[in-house]
Amino acid sequence: MKLLLNALLLLALIPSLLALKPRLQAERPGPVVLVVDAEALREEAQSQGKSLLEVLEAYRALGIGGVAFPERFVKDWVSQGVLLYRGGRELLEAGLPAKPGWFYLKGEPWLVTHLATAYDLPTERLGPWLGFPLDVQAFPAFYPLEEIRAAKEAGFFVVVRPINQRYRRLDPSLPLVPKEADAVVFAGLEALGYPHRLEDAKDLVPVPVALIEGTPQPGLTAYQEKGTLRLFSLRYEWQLTLTPEEAADKYVLASRERGHQLLYLRPYPYRQDTERFLKRIREGLEASHIPLGQPRVRGFTPSPLRHAAWVGVASGLGLLALGLPIYGPWVAFLLLLLALGYAGSQAGALLAALVFPVLGFLGPRNGLWMWLRALGYALAGAVFLSALGSTPETVLGLQAFRGVSLTLLAPPLLVAFSFMRGNYKETLTRLFLHPLRLGEVALAGLALLLLALALLRRGNDAPLVPELELKLRSWLQDVMVRPRFKEVFGHALFPLALLLPWPRWVQNSLLFLAALGVASILNTFSHFHTPLPISFFRVVNGALLGLLLGLLGVMLVRRLRAWWLG
Template sequence: MLGTYNHWNKLFLKGLWWLVILGMIAAIPVAYQRHETEQGSGRKVEFVMDYRDLLEISDTQTDPRKFMTTQLQEMKKHGIHSAAIYEATLNELKLSRRIELFSSHEAMALTQTPISPNENFTYLLFSEKDAEQKLQPLINQTFSSLNVKTRPWSYKNQPGMIIEMAMDDAMLKTMDPDPITMQMLKDQGFTIVVRMSNRRPFVANQMDALLGQLQQFGVKRFIIDGETVPGFVSEKDLKNIDIMAELMQKHNIGLAAIELQKTPQKGFNSLAKKIHFNVVRLHSFTEKDGEKLTENITEEELKSREQGVADRFVLAVKDRNIRMVFLNAHAVKSLDKGKIINPLDAIYASLDGIGEDSTLPRIQKAGYVFGPATSFQLVHSGWQNAAKVLLWLGAIGLITLTISYFIPEIALAVFVLGIIGSAGLLVLNSTTFSQALALVSSTCAPTLAIMFALRTGRRKLENPGGSRLAFAIWLLLRTSLISVMGILCIVGLLNQINYMYVLDQFRGVSFLHLAPIALAALYWLLFSEKMTYGGRVTRARQMLQANISVLWIIAAAAIAGAGMYYLSRTGNEGQASAFERYFRSFLENTLGVRPRTKEFLIAHPIFLLGGYLCFKYRSALLLLLVGVIGQASIVDTFAHLHTPLLISSIRIVYGLTFGTLIGLALIVVWEIVSRSWNRWVPRLSE
């Protein structure tokens, strides 16, 4: 029985590479259709100004309405053609100068009429006839739905009303967006984006009427205001979400997904799925970001920060599929300048006021157009399901092949168990299946690439011959090509629109960074040389029982520190120094796409030098081992599924190109130092 298994296992190992290659070939057209999705639709970029922020800034001006008129003209002049309107509140209507509000005490002082000491109401005056006609029904409806009484009131023939609720409380109640503001913005040619909340009770017919009104004003998209979407009750009760989705589709209104939120908005993913992913990604320029443009700095430093803002916006659009940039600003009291200032002029300058390095011309040059943001139209052919079956087999084969480099005798069993186990996982949860298989296979690819390179390097050490330089370059390219298998697994298995919008996220970036390093090191220590399993156990025991010196402790601390730093720079929360941020900006602005520094400055050059030196030096295999960092980085680049495939591909090509050039420079330096050493050291010793 065992002999039969070993016979089939050997035959299986011979054909395993072909199974893996077949699966990877099947993933290529799947990746191409994702590229078509990214390049063929959703190419409009929209800049949106927070209208409430403008109102709050205007409240610090001597002529608020003139300020608002001027700023709306400036916005259009500088490429901002959309404004975000919130659900109205009494406070916002007061900022708009449509109403004036008074507490009971203030009303008593104003009218010189005694008011009951037991009364704490809100007194309201309309500033204009148009405001009374359009806002009074809206206010009455809002407070009557809260069982709060309202009644007419006037002062010196100026109409108003009394709301029987404390003013601080009344100012927090939300109502439908201000129709006067929306009409004004529409007349001036602005696209209106509405911030919708879940603060009011969800009533289907009222929501239907509101969405119909918003559709008439040209509203095409909501940005959710708050922690939950309209209609959300709980993850188990999605009845209102279903109704909300039907109404949004009826009125052709989509969503904007705010990136980098610490806490996802509850119900967003469910609502996005039910409206068939009529979603765009949104990048938020916050009030705190705007404050940095108002600090007491030199003109040169201000221009540098404006350039940084422009770089940030361009990078968001090109690298992260952002299609809506949401601009916030607020007034700041500057004690140094002795006045109240705001960042609006600096924001305008970053958009189109610093020449060709401004935001707008660079986005246009990259092939985008400006207008109301549109969602991606997914390109998905029916044959993708068959292709993914082949990719599934290829991914299991890739995992099996990696394990066979450690224990070849169990390859066939691992493959069969892998197929059965992953099939069961697919039945239980398809999302977990695709993510787990993508993570494990993409981890195996760079591991296998480096193990294959170490085997090749060891054979070359035993049988040197041929051009060392050609061998080193060929080894780097072949190793990177094997790592590409991990890319195809990620792209092929996770080719769903929800990953492009980061509604679902590929987990395990840290694992993808560290696991190949650990596995490749384990292979180098225990499995790269021919020996029995007993010999490997003996070597492992000797290593564990070896006396620890102070030097070892220092080396371990250095490695741990390097590992922590390496992890701190991965993922969206990665940290970088000021110099590195400047260097990244330089590369981005010069090349258009920034290669990863750990690839072209560290891993690829060291790997290339190791390939060159493994003809003569056994220790050069350690340099090949360092190359696993670059190979893992190649795969990880495509784990950022919100980045267009074209951008990620260019980044990898740049990394290999510049890494090769720097590696060639290292080889030249090595030759100079080596020959000088061989020439002068004997003479000095004499």
């Protein structure tokens, strides 16, 4: 039966691999565009007595190909002298029949005309003055159109940043996105029209929208049919704590390993630092063979061949049921229920992530063949997971994978469960009555600590990452696709566990920790927004580096053991 299930698993790999072709074609790196924030350049332009376009042209030589215009507030126009803003009582004192509790503005005719119909508020006219019943200073008030037109005519990629506001009128006769815009990046923490007017708002956005890395914006998925671009930016306060080279490396990494197409930049306070910053970005993109240019929407249609991956997942679930020494069918059935109930449409992908890291541990402990078997099953599971879970929503990052924590927690626990034998009651009794030794307690505490660290250190913003590891990460990502430390650590434990004469309980403990590294392989591929080739090379580099370190560890332990025993 196991032979048949393995044969079905291998047969399912072929169509599952073919099903990944549309995603691979959509994930080709680049082109990317370096977009500078227009407001961040405005002070520089004013200090030099130049127009914004003149400053932009100087930055073009440094690689800048786009400019982003945040939507202005009424108060911004007032501070620039384009509008005058007065309370109703002031106008009353000046002899105008204004309403005391109202607020009035006047200025550029085109802007006043636009604001007269921009909000769902009553208005009144007092000659050149336009009145509102509310203080509208913090209301969105469109863009500097002349600057936008000039930037577009000069060949820049134009991004606009509209602001969501509950009184904003969403009317097709009132264009909220200038016709010169190439993309939209919503300002603030929510998409335009969220939460109740998304259907009205999405018809007013005719260009692709951007998904900002690390900034969830509710309502963004409503704009998916317009196309989605991935954007990376650093919070300016944090950027200033980094050297230009450190900040640039983060932008290059985002483009190379996470598929970002818009790199949203703000200059450093000093021109020399900005030049170093942009030079390093250009060099990094060139070294990664990522061209600069106008970004394209990365859409794809999932292949129907992906459904064949369910045959592979079902075969893996069957192998788990047969391979566990006790209650195998029940465990497999519970995993199936868990995946269907928790992950819904992603149930197949979650099952692959939970089952395949365990299969390599269920066979004989035949040295490094066991490591190779575990790696092979994990990579097969990664193919099935990627085939079933790769959709435009998950690849773009609009929809997260359900069960990321489970992919790291459940497989090691299943591996530990596989160490139980048929006489498990006797085993548990002996374990309960076993006299504790200080060394065993220390090892058990270390195992629990490592398991907790594996869970707490998920993601790029994990809180428990030592400074030394951050520096090592930075060095590794300069020379290769950086492997995950959990995988390096897990692969290194296989030779230590299987090539040295440990007592059974020590070997089991080491294999339990090694299962963390194997589970991390599937966890790596569950980050669908990372391009598939990057995930693959990350896993391969982790396996090779971990195996090498493990073999070195075996040599060291053997020498230490020989010295200790005299």
